[in-house]
Amino acid sequence: MEEEIDLKDYLNMIKKRWKIILGVFLSSVIVSVIISFSLPKVYEARGMLRMGKVREEYLETGNTVIKIFQTNSILEKVVKKLNLPVTEKEIEGIRGKIIISGSEDILEVKGRGKTPSIALELVDSAGKVILERHQRFFDKRKEILKEYNAGVENQLVEMEKDIKNIRDKIKRNEQTDSQAKAYIVQGYVESLENSLDRYNELKEQFYEKNLEESYAAEPTRIIVVPLKNDKPILPRKKINVLLAAFIGLIVGLGVAAFVDYLERSNTQKR
Numbered sequence: 001m002e003e004e005i006d007l008k009d010y011l012n013m014i015k016k017r018w019k020i021i022l023g024v025f026l027s028s029v030i031v032s033v034i035i036s037f038s039l040p041k042v043y044e045a046r047g048m049l050r051m052g053k054v055r056e057e058y059l060e061t062g063n064t065v066i067k068i069f070q071t072n073s074i075l076e077k078v079v080k081k082l083n084l085p086v087t088e089k090e091i092e093g094i095r096g097k098i099i100i101s102g103s104e105d106i107l108e109v110k111g112r113g114k115t116p117s118i119a120l121e122l123v124d125s126a127g128k129v130i131l132e133r134h135q136r137f138f139d140k141r142k143e144i145l146k147e148y149n150a151g152v153e154n155q156l157v158e159m160e161k162d163i164k165n166i167r168d169k170i171k172r173n174e175q176t177d178s179q180a181k182a183y184i185v186q187g188y189v190e191s192l193e194n195s196l197d198r199y200n201e202l203k204e205q206f207y208e209k210n211l212e213e214s215y216a217a218e219p220t221r222i223i224v225v226p227l228k229n230d231k232p233i234l235p236r237k238k239i240n241v242l243l244a245a246f247i248g249l250i251v252g253l254g255v256a257a258f259v260d261y262l263e264r265s266n267t268q269k270r
Contacts, residue, residue, distance in 0.1 A: 025245065049106070052220035062100075078129055130220065166191055
C-alpha cells in the first residue's frame with residue numbers, strides 16, 4: 001500500500017514539476033547539440049600488416065612495435081615520411097594520432113586526422129616505417145642464413161675431398177696380404193664410415209637450411225591496404241545527443257524532486 005502511495009506521489013510530482021523536468025531535459029539536449037556540431041571532425045584510416053618471420057621466428061612481435069611507436073626516434077621517421085620538419089612540435093603533433101594494435105602476427109595501424117587525406121597519410125607513413133624497419137631485419141637474417149649455408153657448403157666440399165682420399169687409400173691397400181696393412185685398411189674403413197655419417201648429417205642440415213631460406217622466410221607485408229574514409233568517426237553526434245537526453249531527463253527528475261521536497265518542507269514548517 002505504501003509503495004502505491006509513493007508511486008502516486010511521484011507521478012503527481014512529475015505532473016506538477018513537468019516544466020522543470022522539460023527545461024532541464026531541453027537544456028541538456030541543446031547544449032549537447034551545440035557542442036557536438038562545434039567540435040572539429042576527426043577522420044580515421046586503417047590498414048593491416050602481417051608480421052614477417054624467418055625460421056618460424058617473427059621479425060618483431062606486435063607488442064614490440066606498439067612500444068617503439070611511443071618513442072621519439074620512430075615518430076621522427078614518421079614525421080620525415082610526412083615531409084614535415086623534424087621538431088618537437090611535429091613529433092608531439094602526431095603522437096596519439098597513430099594507433100597500433102593487434103596480435104603477435106597481425107598488426108592494425110590506424111591514423112586519425114582533421115581530414116581524410118591526413119588520416120590516410122599517417123597510416124601510409126607509419127606502415128612504411130614498419131615495413132622498412134622489418135625489411136632491414138629480414139635482409140640481415142637472410143644474409144646470416146646465407147653465410148651459414150655457404151660455410152656448410154664449403155665444409156661439404158672439404159669432406160667430399162677427405163672421403164675421396166680415404167677411399168683411394170683403402171683401394172691402394174686392400175690388395176695386400178700383409179697383416180699390418182690389413183689393420184691399416186680396417187682403420188681407413190672405420191674412418192670412412194664415420195666421415196660418411198658426418199657428411200650425410202651435414203648434408204641433411206644443409207638441405208633443410210636451403211629450404212628455410214627459400215620457403216620458411218617471409219617478409220612483413222600489407223594484407224589490408226589503407227583507404228581514404230570520408231565519414232568522420234568523431235564527434236559521435238547521435239550518441240552524444242542521446243546520452244545528453246538521458247542525463248538531462250535523470251537530472252531533471254532529480255531537480256524536480258528536490259524542489260518538491262523543499263516546498264513540502266516549507267509548508268510543514270508553516
